[in-house]
Amino acid sequence: MSRNDHSTVAGSRAAMVDAVLERFFSLSKKRAAPLGAHYEHLWGLLERNTQGGKRFRPRMVMAAYAGLGGTDMDAAAYVGASFELLHTALIVHDDVIDRDFVRRGIPNISGAYRDHAVDRGVAVDIAEHRGVSAAVIAGDLALFNAYRLIDRSGVGSPMRERLLDVLDEAMFASAAGELIDVDFSIDPDMPLVDDIVTMERLKTAVYSFETPLQAGAILAGASEDTVRTLGDFGREIGIAYQIVDDVLGVFGEEEATGKTTIGDLREGKRTVMIAFACSTPAWARLCDLIGKVDLSLDEADEARSLLIACGARAFADDLARGYANRALARLAEPHIPASLRDELHPVAETVLKRVR
Amino acid sequence: MSRNDHSTVAGSRAAMVDAVLERFFSLSKKRAAPLGAHYEHLWGLLERNTQGGKRFRPRMVMAAYAGLGGTDMDAAAYVGASFELLHTALIVHDDVIDRDFVRRGIPNISGAYRDHAVDRGVAVDIAEHRGVSAAVIAGDLALFNAYRLIDRSGVGSPMRERLLDVLDEAMFASAAGELIDVDFSIDPDMPLVDDIVTMERLKTAVYSFETPLQAGAILAGASEDTVRTLGDFGREIGIAYQIVDDVLGVFGEEEATGKTTIGDLREGKRTVMIAFACSTPAWARLCDLIGKVDLSLDEADEARSLLIACGARAFADDLARGYANRALARLAEPHIPASLRDELHPVAETVLKRVR
Numbered sequence: 124m125s126r127n128d129h130s131t132v133a134g135s136r137a138a139m140v141d142a143v144l145e146r147f148f149s150l151s152k153k154r155a156a157p158l159g160a161h162y163e164h165l166w167g168l169l170e171r172n173t174q175g176g177k178r179f180r181p182r183m184v185m186a187a188y189a190g191l192g193g194t195d196m197d198a199a200a201y202v203g204a205s206f207e208l209l210h211t212a213l214i215v216h217d218d219v220i221d222r223d224f225v226r227r228g229i230p231n232i233s234g235a236y237r238d239h240a241v242d243r244g245v246a247v248d249i250a251e252h253r254g255v256s257a258a259v260i261a262g263d264l265a266l267f268n269a270y271r272l273i274d275r276s277g278v279g280s281p282m283r284e285r286l287l288d289v290l291d292e293a294m295f296a297s298a299a300g301e302l303i304d305v306d307f308s309i310d311p312d313m314p315l316v317d318d319i320v321t322m323e324r325l326k327t328a329v330y331s332f333e334t335p336l337q338a339g340a341i342l343a344g345a346s347e348d349t350v351r352t353l354g355d356f357g358r359e360i361g362i363a364y365q366i367v368d369d370v371l372g373v374f375g376e377e378e379a380t381g382k383t384t385i386g387d388l389r390e391g392k393r394t395v396m397i398a399f400a401c402s403t404p405a406w407a408r409l410c411d412l413i414g415k416v417d418l419s420l421d422e423a424d425e426a427r428s429l430l431i432a433c434g435a436r437a438f439a440d441d442l443a444r445g446y447a448n449r450a451l452a453r454l455a456e457p458h459i460p461a462s463l464r465d466e467l468h469p470v471a472e473t474v475l476k477r478v479r
Numbered sequence: 480m481s482r483n484d485h486s487t488v489a490g491s492r493a494a495m496v497d498a499v500l501e502r503f504f505s506l507s508k509k510r511a512a513p514l515g516a517h518y519e520h521l522w523g524l525l526e527r528n529t530q531g532g533k534r535f536r537p538r539m540v541m542a543a544y545a546g547l548g549g550t551d552m553d554a555a556a557y558v559g560a561s562f563e564l565l566h567t568a569l570i571v572h573d574d575v576i577d578r579d580f581v582r583r584g585i586p587n588i589s590g591a592y593r594d595h596a597v598d599r600g601v602a603v604d605i606a607e608h609r610g611v612s613a614a615v616i617a618g619d620l621a622l623f624n625a626y627r628l629i630d631r632s633g634v635g636s637p638m639r640e641r642l643l644d645v646l647d648e649a650m651f652a653s654a655a656g657e658l659i660d661v662d663f664s665i666d667p668d669m670p671l672v673d674d675i676v677t678m679e680r681l682k683t684a685v686y687s688f689e690t691p692l693q694a695g696a697i698l699a700g701a702s703e704d705t706v707r708t709l710g711d712f713g714r715e716i717g718i719a720y721q722i723v724d725d726v727l728g729v730f731g732e733e734e735a736t737g738k739t740t741i742g743d744l745r746e747g748k749r750t751v752m753i754a755f756a757c758s759t760p761a762w763a764r765l766c767d768l769i770g771k772v773d774l775s776l777d778e779a780d781e782a783r784s785l786l787i788a789c790g791a792r793a794f795a796d797d798l799a800r801g802y803a804n805r806a807l808a809r810l811a812e813p814h815i816p817a818s819l820r821d822e823l824h825p826v827a828e829t830v831l832k833r834v835r
Contacts (some may be wrong), residue, residue, distance in 0.1 A: 139797070154651065158652070158681060159655055159658065159659055161658055161662055162654070180715045183614070189769045212619070216615050217621060218618075219575070219615055220611070220612040220616075233687070245665065249665055252576075253665050255576070256576040256657075257661070258660040259572050259576050259615070260654045262573075262619075263572060263618075263619075263650070264651075264654055266622055266623060267622060267647070267650050270623065270627075271626075274640070274643060280636070287627070291627060294619070295510065295511075295620075296514070298518070298619060299511065299514035299515055303515055306517055306609075309596070309601065309605055309608070
């Protein structure tokens with residue numbers, strides 16, 4: 124399949140997921156309207172929060188499903204939409220935890236509520252409280268309905284129960300990973316590289332790669348071996364993706380990544396690169412720069428040079444490459460059909476391409 | 480059935496619900512342990528958060544179920560436990576919204592985390608952030624698993640779908656009510672009595688009375704008429720309960736209610752009594768007292784006298800009595816069997832007894 128074909132297929136799958144979500148939100152808004160104008164408005168904000176994404180997780184569901192011979196793409200779109208709502212719930216609540224009012228430079232739910240209230244003359248701290256409250260509620264609704272959408276997919280027992288078990292696994296792991304990440308941000312000591320990899324796996328790889336792929340496989344009636352292998356692939360490519368994402372969070376180009384390349388440095392975010400650097404002599408200087416709230420552009424450049432010089436960047440790149448290659452090897456296993464390899468190879472390649 | 484028999488039955492039903500929750504938390508803690516000591520600890524805190532309650536909502540499920548001839552009390556206990564987890568999720572997130580670190584004078588999840596961190600030398604604001612973060616995550620886990628427990632009850636389709644619809648209704652309404660309540664706390668204008676009743680219904684009555692009763696009825700295979708009537712009964716008795724609860728929040732005896740009788744006055748909580756008082760000449764003085772953060776005990780007494788003198792207390796009592804009596808009338812309808820009347824009459828009587 125050509126790269127253009129892949130884009131077209133990905134686009135039409137995303138469109139199917141969009142249609143499921145549109146229907147869901149349309150029904151929810153109608154249902155909400157009699158219970159208050161603000162409540163209807165909240166659902167509208169939640170809908171807007173789910174729009175414009177790349178639908179990555181749903182596409183993982185559908186790639187595994189199609190690659191294993193699945194043909195009921197409607198059911199797959201429902202399951203995919205379920206993971207998209209789970210993703211929405213997690214990032215909305217993540218922003219509550221971090222007291223963030225913007226995401227990727229745009230007001231999130233808290234931010235939209237806060238700004239709206241401030242425009243109407245409400246004091247900032249009160250407006251922020253309202254925003255955070257709305258975000259807690261909105262995240263709850265998204266989370267509850269992630270579960271609901273699996274039920275609404277029309278899938279029968281026992282497949283339904285297996286899908287719900289996988290969604291449960293996604294939630295359970297994400298909560299564990301989020302808690303570890305919160306602990307990292309509070310603990311003055313630097314975690315080990317292994318601990319960070321564990322956190323990245325639990326917080327992101329499980330719900331973004333492993334479980335969507337497994338859900339797609341289960342939906343397609345795949346064997347236990349295949350489901351397990353897809354989970355392994357998802358774990359390894361997911362970890363690779365996160366490591367690379369953190370490298371780009373310091374070294375990337377902002378237009379390409381959509382994120383600033385100074386934010387993580389100023390926050391002192393615990394990443395594989397930073398944990399490695401902490402074990403080198405360069406840390407004597409780096410520890411003054413990493414986590415410096417008002418880090419200047421020049422100081423950021425200095426930090427980047429040190430991270431390269433002490434081998435931290437190369438270490439992270441190598442680690443990511445190792446995980447990505449292990450993931451690719453999974454696809455070469457005998458019980459993985461060619462059609463599934465065709466679907467998932469590009470995913471692994473995309474990650475590898477982001478590694479320098 | 481004598482009052483002693485009622486207590487015994489209620490006690491044994493609560494014990495069955497406790498057993499379901501104990502099993503659930505035991506499994507969850509075992510599952511959590513490999514993902515981090517703190518994660519296992521979080522599950523332990525969540526479990527502790529669900530203990531010690533009166534199991535009111537599960538008892539509503541089981542009362543309706545038993546009163547309609549249901550005999551599989553194990554299944555009813557699962558459905559009841561589901562509502563108890565929903566309740567836990569809502570109060571945990573309510574405390575996040577209000578940034579409360581104690582509930583009924585005891586540290587809640589945020590408080591327990593915060594205090595633990597402070598004891599270990601962590602700065603208070605950082606410790607509070609960690610506490611709030613843990614509470615967001617814990618609430619998410621409780622919410623997700625409220626849904627799960629219905630599935631784990633062993634109930635088959637289509638009853639399972641109807642139970643999940645009812646749980647969905649509980650979540651949907653609670654979110655709407657919580658949002659209205661947040662708006663109340665921010666809006667400088669006083670809402671109408673009708674608006675407060677609507678909020679109390681959505682925020683509390685639906686998930687505490689209406690839907691648990693309906694779930695029990697559905698589980699017992701009751702007719703649509705019976706399910707609807709139980710919903711009506713639940714709405715009316717739930718509203719009565721909330722109105723009385725708010726009256727006791729100002730006039731009650733602290734040992735009896737377990738709540739302070741100055742908190743609501745200092746907070747300026749929007750209640751039926753306060754909304755009514757706002758429409759009387761007494762508001763000219765009351766508006767200086769209601770919402771006064773440092774209201775003294777003497778000033779609180781003055782406020783109470785004014786609330787009585789202007790008729791606000793009597794209005795609230797009458798309104799509650801009216802709802803409670805309407806609820807009792809529902810139980811007299813022909814399609815309500817005597818066994819169900821026997822189960823639910825005491826609930827209505829308990830509410831009426833709390834009205835002066």
